[in-house]
Amino acid sequence: MANRNFSEMSREELAGVRCELEKLYGEFQARNLKLNMARGKPGAEQLDISDSILESANPKFAADGTDCRNYGCLEGLPEMRKFFGDVLGIAPENIIVGGNSSLNLMYDSIMRLMVFGTQNCTPWGKLPKVKFLCPAPGYDRHFAVTGEFGIEMITVPMTPTGPDMDMVEKLVSEDDAVKGIWCVPLYSNPEGICYSDETVTRLSSMKCAAPDFRIFWDNAYGVHHLYEPVVLKDIFAECEKYGNPDRVLYFFSTSKITYPGAGVAMMASSSANCAEVLKRMTIQTIGHDKLNQLRTLQFLKDAEGLKKQMERQAALLRPKFELVLNTLEKELCGTGLASWQKPKGGYFVALDTMDGCAGETIRLAKEAGVAMTGAGATFPYKNDPRDRNIRIAPTFPPIEELAVAMELFCVCVKLAAVRKLLAE
Amino acid sequence: MANRNFSEMSREELAGVRCELEKLYGEFQARNLKLNMARGKPGAEQLDISDSILESANPKFAADGTDCRNYGCLEGLPEMRKFFGDVLGIAPENIIVGGNSSLNLMYDSIMRLMVFGTQNCTPWGKLPKVKFLCPAPGYDRHFAVTGEFGIEMITVPMTPTGPDMDMVEKLVSEDDAVKGIWCVPLYSNPEGICYSDETVTRLSSMKCAAPDFRIFWDNAYGVHHLYEPVVLKDIFAECEKYGNPDRVLYFFSTSKITYPGAGVAMMASSSANCAEVLKRMTIQTIGHDKLNQLRTLQFLKDAEGLKKQMERQAALLRPKFELVLNTLEKELCGTGLASWQKPKGGYFVALDTMDGCAGETIRLAKEAGVAMTGAGATFPYKNDPRDRNIRIAPTFPPIEELAVAMELFCVCVKLAAVRKLLAE
Secondary structure, eight states: OOOOOGGGSOHHHHHHHHHHHHHHHHHHHHTTOOEEEOSOOOOHHHHHTTTHHHHSOOOOBOTTOOBTTSSOOTTOOHHHHHHHHHHHTOOGGGEEEOSSOHHHHHHHHHHHHHHTOSTTSOOGGGSSOOEEEEEESOOHHHHHHHHHTTOEEEEEEEETTEEOHHHHHHHHHHOTTEEEEEEOOSSOTTTOOOOOHHHHHHHHHOOOSSTTOEEEEEOTTTTOBSSSOOOOOOHHHHHHHTTOTTOEEEEEESTTTSOTTSOOEEEEOOHHHHHHHHHHHHHHOSOOOHHHHHHHHHHHOSHHHHHHHHHHHHHHHHHHHHHHHHHHHHHHTTSSSEEEOOOSBSSOEEEEESTTOHHHHHHHHHHTTEEEOOTTTTSGGGOOTTSOEEEEOOSSSOHHHHHHHHHHHHHHHHHHHHHHHHHO | OOOOOGGGSOHHHHHHHHHHHHHHHHHHHHTTOOEEEOSOOOOHHHHHTTTHHHHSOOOOBOTTOOBTTSSOOTTOOHHHHHHHHHHHTOOGGGEEEOSSOHHHHHHHHHHHHHHTOSTTSOOGGGSSOOEEEEEESOOHHHHHHHHHTTOEEEEEEEETTEEOHHHHHHHHHHOTTEEEEEEOOSSOTTTOOOOOHHHHHHHHHOOOSSTTOEEEEEOTTTTOBSSSOOOOOOHHHHHHHTTOTTSEEEEEESTTTSOTTSOOEEEEOOHHHHHHHHHHHHHHOSOOOHHHHHHHHHHHOSHHHHHHHHHHHHHHHHHHHHHHHHHHHHHHTTSSSEEEOOOSBSSOEEEEESTTOHHHHHHHHHHTTEEEOOTTTTSGGGOOTTSOEEEEOOSSSOHHHHHHHHHHHHHHHHHHHHHHHHHO
16 A cells, blocks of 8 residues: 655544554554664674674685784785785775774874875875865764864765765865865665765866865775675776876775675775885884784685675675565555655665654654664764664664664654644 | 904904904805894794684674674773783773884874874974983984984983983983884893883983973884893873873783784873874774784784793794804803893894994905994984994894804904904
8 A cells, every 4th residue: 555645634634644643653662662773783794794703713824925923914814805806996006905993984084184294295284174075974983083183074965876076076176275075885884875986086176176186985895795796996097097197085894795803904096105104113013913814815715705704794684675675665655745766785875864854763763762873974074964863783783673673764754754743 | 262362362362363364254254154143033833832823713793792794993902002001001091002113103193293293282293402311322213213204313322220320310311302212122132231220210210391291112122022021211201290190101912922014012001192193093094903903813812822922032042142142152252352231131132343333344244245224323313433333133034044143243342342453
């Protein structure tokens, strides 16, 4: 049975619906639920499929004989760089392997730009003002990093093909205080949007007032397909073509491929940028954990092995995403109360409620025992100007719990909306 | 047979000695040696004694049920904090567990003080001038960090009981630009000096002009005894007693206990400092590798297990240190050409040549195929004002190679000296 559009209901009808929803909501509350759809955390079954890492003997020596137990090899093992290169289509010599956290590599990259600057440009921290473009809805931890360093964040709306490029081009060309942009180009967090070829080309070719403008290309979900892979245009090749070889800092990790807490992170950039990063990084650490690089490689083997692992991951995640999307479809389609994208990969589904209803929806869910990502989290300064975006993270809870959480969630979306409609 | 003091030789005698030394040196050169006494890197046999870490199945869950494969637990596992606390006599709640590198924790601590400051004091990076006291000879990587951030480094001479405390007290009380001091309090790098109780008390109680003065207490060799343990006075208790609870940032790691490249690092400080660090660190990373914490603990077990491991390490290192000291004694004692301490632990022996001979000695060694730490490395700005200090790192080479390298080294010390004496 098709849902009715709430905007077509009379006040009496709305009051009746509210009554039903309050009753349903009360029933959920009585169940004392304790469910969590807050963080993009893999579920236990996604971790189990990598457990031969822990259960088998781990190697000590790299292919070139390097004793991985000892100090050294700051840039990462040759085989680890080759692996990442094969997976992502990047030259191994342009890859620097990190520790277990790509966020840490991003943070440190911003820190270096703030404190030391790049290529003889003034360190950002010595400028009166530094601005970053923040396509939103976006990843809360990105915004937390730029916020931490006092960088002014400018919200750029997302479109179904990536950030609003007209706005991006205008801002970067007019203002040399605009120094960077956060991008999650494939299956964006939280909407699951994939950047179109045109978006990649425009980002690579646009004229920037700041010579040290940098694209923070966080390809966190670069291999996290749920169906047929979406192919992302090669931004390094595009930047090269348009004479902007140093524009991109590329980040990736195996956190959501093997173990979230013990994966291997990497960054990639031009030779000039890599040389600069390594020169600074050698002051910061003697080297990252090479045994974990070997251990991870022993398990994943090569690009083909990674593909198979991601198919296993997708087999575990598809039912959860489909449950979320089917529940939204069944409960909210046609109501006029919400809209959402249908991601083909990544870790999230994002939903826009009616304006002014996101915070209230999340509050209702929380009071009935379902934790969601906080309201506004997907915007810079945690400020969602229309108070409408909610990030749903379906990966962590077992599917039975997810089913209950999603049912409750839809009740909350409707209840928040109907209360608002009746209060107007 | 006792060595003759070179200063008592006539020019003819010196010329004769030079002739013999040139011949000896030539013979070494003809051997095409390729030996390395440059870095404080454990030898392969020191790594082998930890290999059950790699060869046995590793645990997944912490004692409290935390799934260590997943994200989270930024401050480190409770059992890891308790372990470090037991080993070092520090309250576990004042310990933050890091990744594999304590140097990285030090670098990040300086970075936070530069960029963000502490306890409402002006960030160091916003001050016209920041100075650091650098007891020297000291650790080259410490000086590289402060140098990197543009901090002015003031050399403080080392004495057999630690830094020259009269000079330290004067400098910190008179100048509020003096913001910190580097300390390796036990078996210092490179001389193997242990700070006396009085030194610890004076560091804890001294009046500092800068309210945000910080002691970087890098207890890198805190359990690295070669003989009976030297006991270091508890600096946290002393600081507390004298009303300076936030003065110390304490660093340690298992790098030279288990694996240099894959150990577990930690920092410790007051509750106020720890809260501040964690608040910043949560923006930088979601958490460090907890599986490696479990893996390390499974092997070391507890403070008693660590003690046994360090006895195994000492059994491997003692012969090397004794070989170095015996060779120095045999070849150089009484010559008036060199002086040195006799470390009871740690990773190095430091030797002072005649003034103006360190660089030349190291050059001669290098040209005969023995790599040493670069001249000046043990001083800020790589500037050893008397060009006399040389760091000997005996741990990495196999003992037969070390024996050859030390023989050559002593020839080089003497040859550099006799050439200089004859040129005067």
